[in-house]
Amino acid sequence: MSQPEQLPARPTIKSVARHAQVSYQTVSNALNAPERLRPDTLTRVLRAVEELGYRPTQAARNLRLQTTRLIGFRSTRSDGQGVSSIESRFLYALTSAARDRGYGVILFAADGDEDEIAMFEDLVSRGAVDGFVLSGSHRHDPRTAWLAEREVPFVSFGRPWEKTSFDYSWLDVDGHAGTVAATEHLAANGHRRIGFIGWPEGSEVGDDRYAGYLAAAADLGLPTRGLTVRGLDGIGAGTQLAAGLLGKAHPPTAFVCVSDAMAVGAMHAIEHRGLAVGRDVAVIGFDDSPLATVVQPAMSSVRQPLESIARRCVDLLLDRIDDPRSAVLTSVVEPTVIARGSSNPDHPSPPDGA
């Protein structure tokens, strides 16, 4: 904290103009319609811009252009159950993708749907954002209707789980295809008795993944009766559910799990039984969360291509922002199986000692 030495004030378009000996509108033209300038003035102006480090003030362009170049996204309280690393990976991807298109992401905390809508209301009425990216769609989701009614541009990461009277753009990961791929992966490794550890019936995402497992098993002619268990998410729950199946007369030799936490639990149960994960019993999780690479052996998992989803969310949203009548697009992208030790017969259980 030395003496109050004045920092140079942030340059405005006028100071650049003075510096380049032109009127300030010419500077504006240099930046927004360079073809209107004579080449020599253009370079002169651009050099002045460079020298002063001028960047147009956001607030002024916002006011003038009636836009904010900001996208709203809800920050979830990940406090509760579940390792929601998906959210944070998606958030990073979304932020990068937005930035590449010259947009920023403004985050808002909201606890439930109503709370989130209140935030929409606030942000929209103040003109603080150009649009929203939604996530975590679910049945009876009031958010989409609210936004559609007010013609606020938005895109949803997460499909609609029921019919709506309006259309909107959304992207989603094909959970069904994910568990199909997981099941096929295990079958390709020689497994015939493949179990499924899922969430209780009623969750859209969970039911979708379960259906994929059933479909793949039916397709491959594999048994499923007595091989599926469902319970609340968690490592402990996964352990208990897996232990239950392993204790049966004809236990599964592989598990498709609805989440990585369940899968870690299953690995735990397998080892507790003295079996080797990967060699004796294979496991595959879902989401490819940090958990997957932090366990030993590393866990196979179904990975959602969040980066490309985020990018496409931004693309779709900006299309709508640029032209509110732009086409409504929806697409389901397929996740990919990331094969690691937990589903690899050559990969033994972790060593016992140090």
Next chain:
Amino acid sequence: MSQPEQLPARPTIKSVARHAQVSYQTVSNALNAPERLRPDTLTRVLRAVEELGYRPTQAARNLRLQTTRLIGFRSTRSDGQGVSSIESRFLYALTSAARDRGYGVILFAADGDEDEIAMFEDLVSRGAVDGFVLSGSHRHDPRTAWLAEREVPFVSFGRPWEKTSFDYSWLDVDGHAGTVAATEHLAANGHRRIGFIGWPEGSEVGDDRYAGYLAAAADLGLPTRGLTVRGLDGIGAGTQLAAGLLGKAHPPTAFVCVSDAMAVGAMHAIEHRGLAVGRDVAVIGFDDSPLATVVQPAMSSVRQPLESIARRCVDLLLDRIDDPRSAVLTSVVEPTVIARGSSNPDHPSPPDGA
């Protein structure tokens, strides 16, 4: 997508004025200096505001007030190792805290320090934010100097790990105090041989936590020789490190762990040895991540009060934004031990079956 029925345009201060039969500046006064209005006009204007649902346009006030009411925060690529649930919990808390003070949080993706500074440059030169909240301070951190030099308001969550020629406000969790409390907690439960599972030497946070363990042990007259092991973070690593200690002649009866991932690994090793977590060998982790409640038995952990830290970060930052000469404040807040089954003698290992 019905007919192009025109939505009512967003009300401006002028439309409110027309509606309330006053000039538009009176509306401004009603909102910003209500004591200047006669009570009856005030209510009339406020009713008009209410009826039209008027909210001042953000961009216009930004321009006029030379402020954005936006705080910048870096979104980390949590892609790599480690379950960085801390980040996302902090982010939620920060966003709520900011909102309570009328500020928003704008997120930006950055990969390293240089990249982050480039984002600072961008946001600051465009006047897109009023200040920053930093996180993840480390040795040779160039970010603080950059911001301080340009007199950009900021607050750091994370202490400076070296002397700087300038001062700035920061908050941090006292990792030292955290492991002291953890060690004391285990000692209070009757443990005498308490081991430590840490990160390799050289990480600021890890060394701090290690030092706390050593200090508490010395204070309590407990042995530490041959009871500490260090390695890269991870569940698998925790298992191996703990297994190493448990295999010794005089194994520890309790573990203080530098992270929850390490602690989960330790629990794993304990059970693998046929011992009961909590009853036979106690474990306590650090950070109280979702992992802690997802394992069985639930894991004791040292919890950082991220919510209050976020709130204080916002308070300090806004002080600086309001008055750049406001006092520089630093404070270290003590984390608290959250005792759960893994350090509770009455809590046995998980059931074997379903």
Next chain:
DNA sequence: GTGTTTCATATGAACGTTCAAATGGATAGA
């Protein structure tokens, strides 16, 4: 009835941009 005070409301200007339209100087055609 005139002059002063007081208070509620209105006027003017500015924040920094961008866009539409006007200016003015050069070049070319008659």
Next chain:
DNA sequence: TCTATCCATTTGAACGTTCATATGAAACAC
């Protein structure tokens, strides 16, 4: 040499606020 054409540049206005200041009506004292 005078006018038409063209192009680079400038002028004017607007986006929606807030702040400083001016106006004007009522209330009061003389």
